[in-house]
Amino acid sequence: MVSIKASYTKMQEFLGKELSLDELEDLLMFAKTEIDDYVKEEDMLVLDIKTSNRPDLWCAEGMIREIKGILEMEKGIPTYEVKESGFTVKVDSALASTRPYIACAIAKKINLDDFYIKQLMQHSEKIDNSYGRKRKRSSIGMYNLSMLQSPVLYQTAERSHKFIPLGYEKEMTLDKILNEHEKGLEFGQIVKDYGIYPILLSADGMTLSLPPVINSNDVGRITEDTTECLIEVTGTNFETVNVVLNILCQTMADHGADIYSVAIEYPPEIHKKHVITPLLELESITVDLDIIEKYLDVELTVKKAIELMQKRRFECEELENNKVKAIIPPYRKDILHWVDIAEEIVIALDYNKIGPTKWTVLTTGGLLPETESENIVRDILVGAYGIELVTNILTDPDNLTVKVNLDKQELVKIQNPVSQTYSALRNQIFPNLINVISKNTHEPYPQMIFEVGEVVKMDKNDVWTQTNAAFCIADADASFEDAHKRIHQLMKLLNTDYKIESLGHPSFTKGRSGKIIVNSKDCGIIGEIHPNVLEKNQIWVSVVCFEIELPYIPTLECKIKHTS
């Protein structure tokens, strides 16, 4: 999901129509967008756009483009005139294995005010971040055209090359920018991984930018006085840089700017031929209306299909045998298959107008034997006065170790935790129950709690998920017997023979704890919690508990779920 800010008034202006918030929300639905918030004093809408594959929608102009189609104020592919600028960009072959592609255009008569600059920057940032994969796949730059000379050179530079980066007053070397400038710190790793320094230079040698990191402070600064600019997109994928440029050109043209093309001169190592960008060749896809009718369960004539596609800003041509050729607007590269066209058609039809069927697919339902088994255990433990808990599976490794007197544990840990509190997967449940008891010392005793839930375990070869059941009793008078009589009754009801063997477990008091053994396999622990554990958790009453691994109870059907 992408979130943007837009002006409510401006959106209505673009559309040329007054809309209440409810009306606007109903229409935005067709652009897969929802109004998250409206701040009346600032005239500001916060919009959530649900598609990650339609960067053309991540600005007010893009949404209005869709809405105009739905309202039939405009239909088919939007067009604008592209004049030749005579401007050239020369790409150096040294970039071939790193960031070889560039697409450029020139926009004139752009009417920049502070608000529009912010909107443009917002759109660029969203594209760079998400569609451009944090600038790794593509990044956008804009420059004041009046300070530039053709040809612009896209080549590599020495690390000692210097220019003044945006927001600074002094020259910095490329190395210094990567290691010290805030954008260098944010995006510099991309360039470091290249091992070379991509640079954009004006014909007179002036630096435009260090893509994809930072523009220069003079030519790379767009202000309210800028009326003509060079737009540039560099990246690792030819299609991506071109579609991003197409999106920006379309958006600026919608805003009244004149768009001029730029010639890109590629060396043969990078691209077979020179390219004039924006590259507005239209792609198409042939679809069979019979198949789409069946897929959607709607009736379509060719005429109707063409109308619907035009509402979605496509063009459409009739072919033989109830087929049509859908021509894709140049700012979209999300059409991979005819199912994508099926979606365009059904969105134009409106999901709520075609409505649901009374569907029937006759099958027999059922819970998994695992769930049935867990439910048996839960029922018995509720009958044993247990209050059921559902606690976190992702937890603080301290809770699973030091807090219960354990040191080394085979814990599955997270590489990228948000905080220590959620950085390891529980391998047993009773430590969580101790934690719950420690957080409820003000509640009346006895406290009897249990959880039947998943834990994650590992050995040298594998990681797996299984279900355990743990029960804890906290009370001034709680003793081993309270846990013992419950596990005994549980095992009796489960028709399972078991043994308890004395065990020296650091979480429990010696001589008052043991392991539970079924069919000569260890499958659980029982005992009085060690006073040292109680002290650490600031629990001032005795606690007894047991935990069993349900997969090892032969009368239950709790299978282990292996990861691979």
Added chain:
Amino acid sequence: MSNLEKKISLPSEAIEIYKEICLRKKISVKELEKMIKLDRGKLEYFLGYLISNELVERITVVQKKPILTEAGQYAALNQLIERRIVDLLKEKKSTDFDSLSEKIKGDNREMNAGVGFLKKQGILQINQGEISLIDPKVSVSNDLQKILENLSSGKEIEIKDHEKTLVQRNLISLEERKESFVEMKIAYGDISEKIVVSSEISRLSPEMIRNGSWKKAKLREYNLNVSPPDFYAGRKQPYARFLDDVKRKLVSYGFLEMRGPIVELEYWNFDALFQAQDHPAREWSDVYRVANPSKGNLPKEDHVKLVQKAHENGYDTGSKGWRYKWDPMKSARLVLRAQGTSVSARTLVDLPIPSKYFSISRCFRPDPTDATHLSEFNQAEGIVCDPSITFRDLLGILETFAVEISEAPNYLFKPDYYPFTEPSVELSVKDPKIGHIEYGGAGIFRPEVTRPFGIKDPVIAWGLGVDRLFMVKYGITDIRELYSYKLDWLRSARMS
């Protein structure tokens, strides 16, 4: 005959308790319990006599007690964030944000709050990313720190003026404590003449039933208006019980249950679902990766090669595919299941047709925890496969869920986006209080998802936001309560 002249008949134990209360005028029930050495149930029983005869009165006092949160505990031990920042800046003169964050070792949000606070107080300045103190000799007030340290060492202290700030900064939470007291209304000495020890029998013994002596005995009448002692029945967790209900309903619609592992191969979580290997949802910020082991083994079956083809060139679906070189090593990385759809993906292997499946599974995402987000939540997911199934049937399935499971008649279908389905739909339900709520979603699996598993028929994938459903149904506003550690709530939450 006036009330005062009436004799008051009390069991001898009640008289003893009465005397104890009169000695102290007012005493908490807890203390009384310790003193009298009776269990709470019996004590309450005898207190009932004293209260109903208006000899003593019960008073309940509610006190708010500050409890340190985890952040508060941390700050008590390691100093508050603003103090740590100032200490560091005094040492280092100036620094940029990142190295500050590295030194402080707090999370970024906390850091931001600390820096923001100091900036507001005019203590520090930020110039071109460099943070420094305005006056290097400045000191930050010690008040909050002292309170936290006192609380941490278990001291009871007054925090009145600072209470609001501490709560807002999530350093403390206020726990309500109820305590019962009994207070003397009439002194024992003033009324002792009227009190008689009752000769009635309080308990019917097995012997009395056997030997018939119960016929002559008079069983003492109980005061039925006293409240009984606390009693906590064993019970299922309210949210778990709700999920049991959802499962029951789905089973009644003919859905079979499925399950998968919590630690999942990226293959099942993403690749099999046609999510490109550079898709943003696969980034560090969006999915938890496992540190040890960081990789698993890809399945040995043929579908892996076909999934690869689907990504690279669309396989035999007619799709363009993603047109990149698919990397099996990325696919073998281990993550925490980020979407329940991974369970559906596993079920696509040898999928019977027709079939309907569901799973309710714990999913994990690296979101900071707040009232609407958890790093761990439940997703109800499933698939429906049948040669005849269409997009309008999918709307029908969502309608069934809206009406039968969400019990929400006012629903709307909205276009949505999932990387693995096309078309995709959101089920939006209008709640009279909250407005539009996203209750679930669905779509038809893209052929790039199903064809590698040899499936030719359409497969509908659906999901329901069960966490949200439960919250709306039970009027819960903080999602953290679903996995609550509060015994009070777990013991007393209403069943419906």
